[in-house]
Amino acid sequence: MKLLIKGGHVVDPANGIDQIADIVIDGQKIIGVDLGLSDQTISGGAEIFDATGLVVCPGLIDMHVHLREPGLEAKEEIRTGSEAAAAGGFTAVACMPNTKPIVDNSIMVSGILERARREAAVHIHVIGALTKEQAGKELAEIGDMVQNGAVALSDDGHFVEDARVFQTGLSYASMFDIPVISHAEEESLAGEGCMHEGLVSTILGVKGRPAVAEEIAVARDILLAEYAKARLHIAHVSAAGAVELIRQAKRRGVKVTAEATPHHLSLTDEAVYGFNTATKVNPPLRSADHVRSLIDGLKDGTIDAIACDHAPHAPEEKDVEYRIAANGFTGLETSLGVILTALYHSKELTLNQIVQLMSVSPAAILGVTGGSLAPGATADITVFDPDKEWIVDSKHFYSKGKSTPFDGKTLKGKAVATVVAGQFVMKNGEVL
Numbered sequence: 001m002k003l004l005i006k007g008g009h010v011v012d013p014a015n016g017i018d019q020i021a022d023i024v025i026d027g028q029k030i031i032g033v034d035l036g037l038s039d040q041t042i043s044g045g046a047e048i049f050d051a052t053g054l055v056v057c058p059g060l061i062d063m064h065v066h067l068r069e070p071g072l073e074a075k076e077e078i079r080t081g082s083e084a085a086a087a088g089g090f091t092a093v094a095c096m097p098n099t100k101p102i103v104d105n106s107i108m109v110s111g112i113l114e115r116a117r118r119e120a121a122v123h124i125h126v127i128g129a130l131t132k133e134q135a136g137k138e139l140a141e142i143g144d145m146v147q148n149g150a151v152a153l154s155d156d157g158h159f160v161e162d163a164r165v166f167q168t169g170l171s172y173a174s175m176f177d178i179p180v181i182s183h184a185e186e187e188s189l190a191g192e193g194c195m196h197e198g199l200v201s202t203i204l205g206v207k208g209r210p211a212v213a214e215e216i217a218v219a220r221d222i223l224l225a226e227y228a229k230a231r232l233h234i235a236h237v238s239a240a241g242a243v244e245l246i247r248q249a250k251r252r253g254v255k256v257t258a259e260a261t262p263h264h265l266s267l268t269d270e271a272v273y274g275f276n277t278a279t280k281v282n283p284p285l286r287s288a289d290h291v292r293s294l295i296d297g298l299k300d301g302t303i304d305a306i307a308c309d310h311a312p313h314a315p316e317e318k319d320v321e322y323r324i325a326a327n328g329f330t331g332l333e334t335s336l337g338v339i340l341t342a343l344y345h346s347k348e349l350t351l352n353q354i355v356q357l358m359s360v361s362p363a364a365i366l367g368v369t370g371g372s373l374a375p376g377a378t379a380d381i382t383v384f385d386p387d388k389e390w391i392v393d394s395k396h397f398y399s400k401g402k403s404t405p406f407d408g409k410t411l412k413g414k415a416v417a418t419v420v421a422g423q424f425v426m427k428n429g430e431v432l
């Protein structure tokens, strides 16, 4: 079955395309992207999707999500999380290993991939734990997990305190040329803090997590990656000093990449006034100067990717006092809208840069297919309306997690259709 996506503004940075064009898909593959291609290639029988006024790009990939299955299905399941991804315009996500039990062995990796094949609306990639039970003591079954499909390793949620363990993990991962993803926060500094340490935390009288807790951890991890000549990826960078450390490390050839989240790129710690627990996240929302540094980091290539750190929780974990509320919130259904609103419509980034950050780079970092509309590529495609205004209403999320600091906010820009391997999995906001 052929599909023609007609007349859209095709943004395909990997192939230097940024113009109105048609895309022809046959079965699971892209046949071609061209102006006027349709007339000669389509001889009837093709489904036509009119993309006039819309942007068409390689499928968005979020390299940092928590799908919570197995064991934590009250928060999310592979099915619901993948539907949230499809609704948000993502054709692939990579899930973190902090499920119950932890994904620290090959059987767990295979199990998630198997379940994803049966239930998921989008491609699911698995990130294995770096250490057994993410306890930071002994390395997990890295080789076996990679053999069974793990694309990266991470103890996300925890900083690996033991430098020797982390360095050995980096060395081991480098044998498979996969990245180790670091949740970089020095716990002895961040400890009991539950927001950014600064003026607002002082006014509110709340214990803070200082930026230096992140910066010291990023500095250590960079030094270890440099020593081990291994690939390091810094998750959810939020501190200005961390951006500068990554910038300098890249200059001297360290194999470090980094991601930033839509919330750290668009909100400040002032969002915590009023103690809405939907603003509680690790690392915390920081002050405006940090946000500025993150955006500058995206613009000059210091930060490679945007990932939302989709972290759904059950209502009872968020509907409590700020101090004890769970960290993190749902992100897949607002990510693109927040980025377009905060960075495209404010003229900070071009569409080309956004597609690079949300599709091309994540595919490259994880070494997975995607990020390109080249002929012969798998037809993973996102169609979005950059100008559509909509009000976030988490009650209508596909995700089980309803907590988000963007609830009730007006965003400009929304996914219209998501195509995975040549099939529509979402059309006009509805997951099929």
Ligand SMILES: [Zn+2]
Residues within 6 Å of the ligand: 156, 157, 158, 183, 235, 236, 282, 283
């Ligand atoms: Zn994390």
